[in-house]
Structures are given as C-alpha cells and as structure tokens.
Amino acid sequence: MVQWEISDGEVDYNTALEKMENYVQRIISGKADEKIWFLEHPSLYTAGTSANKKDLVEPNRFPIFETKRGGQYTYHGPGQRVVYVMLDLNKRGKDIKKFVKNLEAWIIHTLAEFNVVGQSRNGRVGIWVERPDKPKSINGLLEEEKIAAIGVRLRKWITFHGLSINVDPDLSHFQGIIPCGIKEHGVTSLVDLGLPVSMTDLDIALKKSFPKVFGQNLINIGVKNQENQ
DSSP states (O other): OOEEEEEEEOHHHHHHHHHHHHHHHHHHOSSSSSEEEEOOOOOOOEEEETOOOGGBBBSSSSEEEOOOOOSEEEEETEEEEEEEEEHHHHHHHHHHHHHHHHHHHHHHHHHHTTTTOEEEEEEEEEEEETTTTOOOOOSSOOOOEEEEEEEEEEEETEEEEEEEEEEEGGGGGGGBOOOOOSOEEOOOOTTTOOOOOOOOHHHHHHHHHHHHHHOOOEEEEEEEEEOOO
C-alpha cells in the first residue's frame, strides 16, 4: 500500500526534512508503508549535492538549506506543489535511473491531464515545455522552460525528497538562483501557461496518474494542518 498525505499550509523546511527522514527510517525498519507526501514550503532555496556557489545569484533573498539530495540549486515556495516520494526500491527494483525516469513519466502523465506536453531532455534534469508564444532561440529552436524539478536521495534503497511542480508560484523568485545550473532556459508554471489550475486540481491529476507509472493506487490518509505535523 502507498499512502497519500497532503499538508495544509506552508511547512517549515527543517520540520519537513526531519519528518521525512524519520518516516524513511520507519520504512527501513518495516514499521511503515510507502508514502507520497504533498506539501508547500515558504519561500526558500535548497542546494543539492552538485550545487555550484556561482549559481546562487542573490544569497540574501531567501533562506538557503544545504541538502543531501541530488541536483543543484532549486527554489521552493507558495504556489508550488512539492511531492516527497518515499518508496521502497528493494521491492520495486534497485535501479535509480529507472526510478528517476518513472518520476519524469509521472509528471508528464500529470501535465497531460491539462493538455500540457511535458518533455524530458538529455542533460537537463526535470520536465520542460515548449513555448511557441515566445521568440525562438538564436538557433531558431522553440524556447523551452522548466515546469517541474526532480531531486532524490536514497537510504538503504528507500527513496526520499522527490519532485516539485510549478502551479502558480512567483516566478521572479527563481531569479535569485540559476535553477539547476541552467542559464539558457527559464521557468514557467501552469498558470503562466494560461491555465486556471488550482493546487487541488494538480493533486487530483497526480493521484490519477500515479498508478499509470507505479502500478498502485494512492491511499488517502487525509489532510493535515501544519500545526499537526
């Protein structure tokens, strides 16, 4: 069984990290089921294991958290759905590359629920959308912008951290970093694409798309207020 939990309100990053790590330990100990946790954070930047200090453009803009997940700098904040994915790869296959591909596929299926074509790109982690409404690149190619980020970590083949999808964050907040070290492309969101999508709409699409990739339905264990984390 894979549990599905939504936290209402913004969850402090350190509080979320502690809860996530404790839950992963419970999975390792055989005391808890796998879990998908949906939440939002207050505005902050996180630095993954590959983060380059040169990509931190405005170090005093928001709090910065050093993490041990893969990836570089990313932004989290209101209007962005963060999804922490705690799955047991001992049971699902000990293949981290396949797991990341599955996360990409989950996002792509979810975006398709809104008729958005998300695509993965070699050498560019995350999910991208083409912007025919914007000027083409100097190479004559369609502009592409990032709509979702991925950064994961493993402990005894239990996954944690996960992904984030931009619903309607303040996109100017990304200007304080070079997201994932990529200067050539910008970021976008579902609302920026002209879609009146709410966080609840996205959650429904995520839940619907999950079994298409991971083969199991999500079991809702309810919405929890931040104070009850």
